Amino acid sequence: MDTATGSLIQYKLYIDGQWVDSASGQQFESYNPYTGKPWALIPRGNAEDVDRAVRAARKAFTTGEWPKLTPSKRGALLRKLGDLIADKSKYLAEIEVRDNGKLLAEMGAQTAYMAQWYYYYGGLADKIEGSVIPSDKPDTFNYTRFEPLGVIGAIIPWNSPLLLTAWKLAPALAAGNTMVIKPSEYTSASLLEFMKIIEQTGFPAGVVNVVTGFGPEAGTPLVEHPLVAKIAFTGSDVTGQKIYEAAAKGLKRVSMELGGKSPNIVFDDAEIDNAVKGAISGIFAATGQTCIAGSRLLVQQSIHDQFVERLVAFAKTARMGDPMSLDTQVGPVTNLPQFNKVLKYIDIAKSEGVRTVLGGAKATRPECGDGWFVEPTIFTGVKNSMRIAQEEVFGPVLAVIPFRDEEEAIAIGNDVVFGLAAGVWTQNMRRAFLMADKLQAGTVWVNTYRAVSFLSPFGGYKRSGLGRENGQEMIKEYLQTKSVWISTAKEVPNPFIMR
Numbered sequence: 111m112d113t114a115t116g117s118l119i120q121y122k123l124y125i126d127g128q129w130v131d132s133a134s135g136q137q138f139e140s141y142n143p144y145t146g147k148p149w150a151l152i153p154r155g156n157a158e159d160v161d162r163a164v165r166a167a168r169k170a171f172t173t174g175e176w177p178k179l180t181p182s183k184r185g186a187l188l189r190k191l192g193d194l195i196a197d198k199s200k201y202l203a204e205i206e207v208r209d210n211g212k213l214l215a216e217m218g219a220q221t222a223y224m225a226q227w228y229y230y231y232g233g234l235a236d237k238i239e240g241s242v243i244p245s246d247k248p249d250t251f252n253y254t255r256f257e258p259l260g261v262i263g264a265i266i267p268w269n270s271p272l273l274l275t276a277w278k279l280a281p282a283l284a285a286g287n288t289m290v291i292k293p294s295e296y297t298s299a300s301l302l303e304f305m306k307i308i309e310q311t312g313f314p315a316g317v318v319n320v321v322t323g324f325g326p327e328a329g330t331p332l333v334e335h336p337l338v339a340k341i342a343f344t345g346s347d348v349t350g351q352k353i354y355e356a357a358a359k360g361l362k363r364v365s366m367e368l369g370g371k372s373p374n375i376v377f378d379d380a381e382i383d384n385a386v387k388g389a390i391s392g393i394f395a396a397t398g399q400t401c402i403a404g405s406r407l408l409v410q411q412s413i414h415d416q417f418v419e420r421l422v423a424f425a426k427t428a429r430m431g432d433p434m435s436l437d438t439q440v441g442p443v444t445n446l447p448q449f450n451k452v453l454k455y456i457d458i459a460k461s462e463g464v465r466t467v468l469g470g471a472k473a474t475r476p477e478c479g480d481g482w483f484v485e486p487t488i489f490t491g492v493k494n495s496m497r498i499a500q501e502e503v504f505g506p507v508l509a510v511i512p513f514r515d516e517e518e519a520i521a522i523g524n525d526v527v528f529g530l531a532a533g534v535w536t537q538n539m540r541r542a543f544l545m546a547d548k549l550q551a552g553t554v555w556v557n558t559y560r561a562v563s564f565l566s567p568f569g570g571y572k573r574s575g576l577g578r579e580n581g582q583e584m585i586k587e588y589l590q591t592k593s594v595w596i597s598t599a600k601e602v603p604n605p606f607i608m609r
Contacts, residue, residue, distance in 0.1 A: 126166035127315025143211030155323035170316030188232030258286035260339035268294035365577030370530030373523035374404030380535035431477035449482035452505030529571025
């Protein structure tokens with residue numbers, strides 16, 4: 111639960127169905143990015159807390175009420191959770207905005223929409239079917255069944271904590287697993303508020319647990335714990351690589367959605383007004399703090415100057431300010447280290463010789479107050495070899511790169527270590543299919559951007575990740591296959607020969 115301490119709200123860990131203090135008793139502050147001031151106290155969990163949570167999850171998986179539930183009853187619990195989320199979505203959105211500074215309009219839509227993940231996977235829970243295998247051996251019956259992995263360790267980023275938790279939690283529970291969640295130290299409050307809804311839903315104790323804290327103190331012990339069967343992670347590729355290496359020591363399964371440097375490609379036959387809106391959506395929505403950000407805007411040379419002019423004019427109209435206001439279009443950066451990182455990348459780009467056509471500095475508008483705001487920034491004269499074009503900034507910074515033709519657009523688009531998403535703006539159907547085929551990205555949008563669904567798989571190529579989230583097939587990411595052989599022979603044949 112949470113209690114008020116002075117002007118700050120104080121939260122507790124959620125382990126084995128109980129609200130508990132961290133083993134150390136220590137806490138840390140969570141800051142409101144709009145005010146730059148702390149508003150909550152979060153427990154500083156450590157390896158002892160992780161061990162308690164993992165053991166509770168393992169007990170719930172093996173001996174509690176959870177494994178006794180039929181898949182249909184698991185599904186019913188998930189659908190009930192979806193109903194409660196829909197009822198509390200506005201409140202959850204407000205908590206998330208206070209904690210991560212993203213727009214209430216966006217977070218409200220996200221928290222309302224995330225109920226669909228629990229409905230969808232709740233419906234899928236009792237439709238996990240094995241197969242009868244035609245046998246080439248006489249007097250044998252062979253079939254397969256899918257079984258849950260066990261305890262899942264989920265590590266959640268700070269940009270959309272509740273939605274990205276749903277992407278992992280809903281299929282994991284539908285498959286029959288239990289989970290220990292470690293949210294970002296910057297945005298733990300909304301997930302702890304969410305656990306009140308888990309309680310209300312009626313999940314058995316230990317099925318879902320939350321340990322908050324810092325990466326080395328709580329995240330690493332979770333990845334390394336011997337009773338954790340799989341790690342599901344969303345975050346940067348650098349952190350993902352470290353997690354992958356640590357998980358490999360325990361031969362754990364992993365699924366990872368990592369960084370991106372997505373090309374948003376505009377051809378000269380595009381519907382210009384729509385493409386301008388798509389470019390804005392790709393980078394300035396969510397203040398650029400999304401792994402699918404279209405942070406590289408590739409514009410065909412024949413329309414480059416005209417397009418940039420219209421893009422800058424549109425971007426100048428963006429309203430910055432209080433993210434709780436439905437009129438605000440660009441909010442603050444979520445945390446101070448990220449704010450400083452974005453400003454550093456702006457300086458790096460300038461040192462590389464780009465031309466700043468919009469922004470390029472900390473926002474000092476009165477409506478931004480003391481928050482961590484960066485002006486929407488657009489650079490032209492960018493070469494794809496520059497750091498601003500190769501490295502993930504995770505902020506409202508757009509690099510515009512010209513190209514001549516389809517071949518060069520494909521070459522530039524793919525010339526990066528990431529491959530999470532790409533956008534294409536064209537009225538030419540042949541070109542649309544060509545680009546979708548040739549771009550090395552897990553998602554390709556044509557004449558739209560930032561569209562995701564519980565129905566459609568999501569994940570990356572190259573350093574953008576391993577595995578997929580969402581969609582029907584991805585539930586198998588949380589299952590393992592067992593092959594069962596039954597002999598109907600009246601007597602055992604020669605025991606010294608493999609059957």
